[in-house]
Each structure stands twice: as C-alpha cells, then as structure tokens.
Amino acid sequence: MKAMLCKAYGPPESLVLEEVAPAELGDHDVRINVRAAGVNFPDVLIIQGKYQFKPPFPFAPGAEAAGDVVEVGAQVTHVKPGDRVIANTGHGAFAEQVTASARRVMAMPDDMDYVTGASISLTYGTTAHAFIQRADLQPGETVLVHGASGGVGLAAVEMARAMGAHVIATGGSDEKLKVAAAHGAEHVINYGAGPFKDRVKELTGGKGADVIYDPVGGDVFDQSLRCINWGGRLLVIGFASGRIPEAPANLALLKGCAIVGVFWGAYTERDPAGNAGNFARIFDWWREGKLKPHVSHRFPLARAADALYALIERKVTGKAVIEIGA
Numbered sequence: 001m002k003a004m005l006c007k008a009y010g011p012p013e014s015l016v017l018e019e020v021a022p023a024e025l026g027d028h029d030v031r032i033n034v035r036a037a038g039v040n041f042p043d044v045l046i047i048q049g050k051y052q053f054k055p056p057f058p059f060a061p062g063a064e065a066a067g068d069v070v071e072v073g074a075q076v077t078h079v080k081p082g083d084r085v086i087a088n089t090g091h092g093a094f095a096e097q098v099t100a101s102a103r104r105v106m107a108m109p110d111d112m113d114y115v116t117g118a119s120i121s122l123t124y125g126t127t128a129h130a131f132i133q134r135a136d137l138q139p140g141e142t143v144l145v146h147g148a149s150g151g152v153g154l155a156a157v158e159m160a161r162a163m164g165a166h167v168i169a170t171g172g173s174d175e176k177l178k179v180a181a182a183h184g185a186e187h188v189i190n191y192g193a194g195p196f197k198d199r200v201k202e203l204t205g206g207k208g209a210d211v212i213y214d215p216v217g218g219d220v221f222d223q224s225l226r227c228i229n230w231g232g233r234l235l236v237i238g239f240a241s242g243r244i245p246e247a248p249a250n251l252a253l254l255k256g257c258a259i260v261g262v263f264w265g266a267y268t269e270r271d272p273a274g275n276a277g278n279f280a281r282i283f284d285w286w287r288e289g290k291l292k293p294h295v296s297h298r299f300p301l302a303r304a305a306d307a308l309y310a311l312i313e314r315k316v317t318g319k320a321v322i323e324i325g326a
Contacts (some may be wrong), residue, residue: 004304005058012305012312014060015094015230019308023092027073030105032085036075036118037093038064039299039307039316041240046091047308048060061304062093065100066108066117067325076102084108086117088125088218088268093118094304096324097293103272109283119293120282123155126264127213128278131159133267134189134260135211135233139164142261144200144209144224146216148185149176149317150277154294157183162290164210168203170196170220171315174246179294179317191220197227207290208232208255225251232257294318 003020018099025031043061045051069083079085079102086108087093087100108117121310143160147153147259148169161184169179177188187203189196208229214221218241224234225247234257239276247259247260268275285291297320299307307320 001268002301003060004301006047007058009047012044012047012308015047015233015305016300017304018320020084020095021150022097023155024071025071025099025293027075028102029073029099030069030076030079030085030087030095031071031099031104032065032067032087032105033066033070033325034065034093034096035114036065037062037322037324038118038122039298039311039320039322040064040122041238041311044308044312045156046052053090060092060094060098060175062095062322063090063100064088064092064118064121065098066114067098069105070097073102076214077101079105079107084110084114084117086121089120089264090265094322096301104268105201108288112286112326115295115321115323116293116296117285119151119295120286120291122264123151123319124291124293125268125275125278126152127159128282129264129267129275130156130213130235130237130262131163131202131211132281133274134262135235137163137165137211140166142166142168142229144168144170144227144301146170146212146214146220146224147240148180150215150240151316151319152215153213154180154318155181155291156188157185158291159285160184160211160213162285168209169198170233174175176317181293183292183294188263193228195223197223200227204229211235215238216241217245221245221247225255225257228240228255228257230256234259236261296322297321298323299326
C-alpha cells in the first residue's frame with residue numbers, strides 16, 4: 001500500500017509517498033481501505049514534533065478516516081469486512097490502508113458519503129463533548145464561537161443551533177464569516193473591526209455570552225473573559241493563535257464563570273459509552289439536516305503537503321479532505 005510518510009520532523013514538503021507493508025493486525029484491530037481522510041491542525045503539529053503524541057518514525061499523519069473494512073481481529077464483533085466505517089486513528093490515515101484499534105472504529109450511516117464521514121468525527125465529536133458534557137449547554141443560551149469558519153468552529157455554530165442556542169460568530173474576514181452565517185450564526189463579528197468584547201456585550205444586552213467556544217487562545221481568550229456572562233463557561237478547545245493564554249483568577253471570581261478544558265481524545269478513552277451516545281445524536285442531527293459538514297478543499301494523497309499548507313495558510317473553511325480510494 002502507499003502511505004504519505006513522515007520520516008523526520010519537518011514541514012509538510014518533507015513528507016514522502018512510499019510503498020509500505022500494512023501494519024500487523026491484532027486481535028482487537030480493524031484494517032480499513034481508506035477512501036477519504038480528514039485534514040486537521042494536529043496533523044501539522046505531529047509532523048513537526050509539536051503534538052503531545054509522538055509516534056515512532058516512520059509514520060503517516062492523518063487522525064480520521066472513512067473507508068471499508070478489509071479485515072478484523074479475532075476479538076472484534078461490532079464491525080465486519082465490507083462494512084463502511086469511520087475511524088479516529090490518531091495518525092496513519094494518509095495512506096491507502098490503516099489499521100486502527102476497534103474501539104476507535106464506528107459504523108458510518110448508510111446514506112453518508114466517505115468525504116462527509118472523514119469530516120465529521122473530530123470536529124463534531126469534540127464539539128458534542130464540549131457542549132453536552134463540559135458546558136451543559138441549554139436552549140436559549142448565547143454561544144460565542146471563535147474561529148467560526150474553521151473545522152471545529154463551523155461545527156460549533158451548527159451544533160449550538162441544533163441544541164437551541166443563539167450564536168455569535170467571530171472570524172478574520174467578512175468572506176469567511178459569510179460561511180458561518182450560512183451555517184446558522186445569527187450575528188458575525190470580524191476581528192479586524194476592533195475589540196469584539198464590546199460588540200458581544202451590545203448584542204447580549206450587556207450580559208455577555210453564556211458559553212464561549214475558543215479554539216484560538218491568545219488575545220481571543222483574553223478578551224473572552226471580559227465578555228462572558230455571570231455563570232458562563234469558557235471552553236478551552238485549542239490554541240490556533242500559537243499563544244497559550246494565562247487566565248487572571250480575579251476575573252473568574254468576579255464573573256462567577258468557569259474555564260473548562262475540552263480534551264475529546266481523552267474523553268473517548270474514559271467514557272466510550274458517552275462518546276457513542278454523542279455520535280448517535282450527531283448522526284440524528286445530520287440526518288435531520290441540522291449538521292452539514294462543509295468541505296472547501298479536496299486533494300489526492302500525493303498532494304497531502306498541499307492540503308496541510310491550505311490549512312496553515314488559513315485558506316480552508318470548514319474542512320479539507322484527502323480523497324484516496326476510487
């Protein structure tokens with residue numbers, strides 16, 4: 001099989017497409033013919049050695065895949081050869097085949113295409129955990145979504161609306177914010193128009209947002225603490241800005257708010273049943289047309305480096321996907 005390999009830490013152009021042998025299949029593993037692989041910011045970090053998990057060399061990046069089961073280990077019962085599945089692989093999905101732990105593999109809805117399947121797991125899985133388990137989001141609350149045209153941001157816009165919340169979206173350009181508005185944001189704020197905290201307070205009658213979804217960090221996090229409602233929840237999703245912020249404890253005290261970490265990967269290991277329940281809701285919302293994963297860029301496997309640069313250069317709205325199978 002062909003795989004896009006990282007043999008030493010470096011930029012995307014250091015990846016090489018090579019023929020490799022499939023990984024050995026364990027009793028609790030599933031081997032999948034990959035039809036599509038989602039492209040995510042951790043893929044950029046993992047090839048640079050900046051991610052919390054560091055696979056041994058050589059490895060293929062790619063944390064999510066959709067495809068067809070080829071073979072299953074002796075202890076695997078929930079999927080069988082021929083099944084269409086979604087896999088959260090951690091790494092390895094930028095390849096014609098991937099071998100994943102069975103607990104990271106789930107059946108894909110019959111009417112879902114592979115590109116959608118490769119776009120839905122990380123972004124919507126993270127967001128469901130953030131809103132359901134971490135924020136206890138309630139109908140009628142106001143959610144402020146940062147980076148709203150990105151993968152997790154756009155998922156957050158849609159899911160907040162599906163859960164009956166009002167959505168204010170922020171982003172770096174009017175063009176990208178049009179995408180957020182098309183997916184359900186009721187108000188949009190361009191970062192370039194000045195501090196967003198004042199506009200958020202204006203839109204919420206001076207109260208501030210009840211839940212803030214922050215995959216950006218840095219200055220965005222700093223301002224968020226100044227436009228959060230009493231009892232609000234600031235969800236720490238990631239640090240796309242590159243700066244990990246530090247929170248003044250006095251603001252948390254004065255606002256009566258909570259700063260809540262969201263680590264979906266760890267949650268899936270600690271509560272697989274809860275994660276399965278989240279995905280049952282995600283798939284129901286998708287069937288109802290409330291969630292519509294947006295894919296702005298598609299690439300063949302040989303152009304995986306271009307896919308990663310599209311992400312780095314902020315050209316992507318929603319998701320970029322690598323199409324692999326015919």
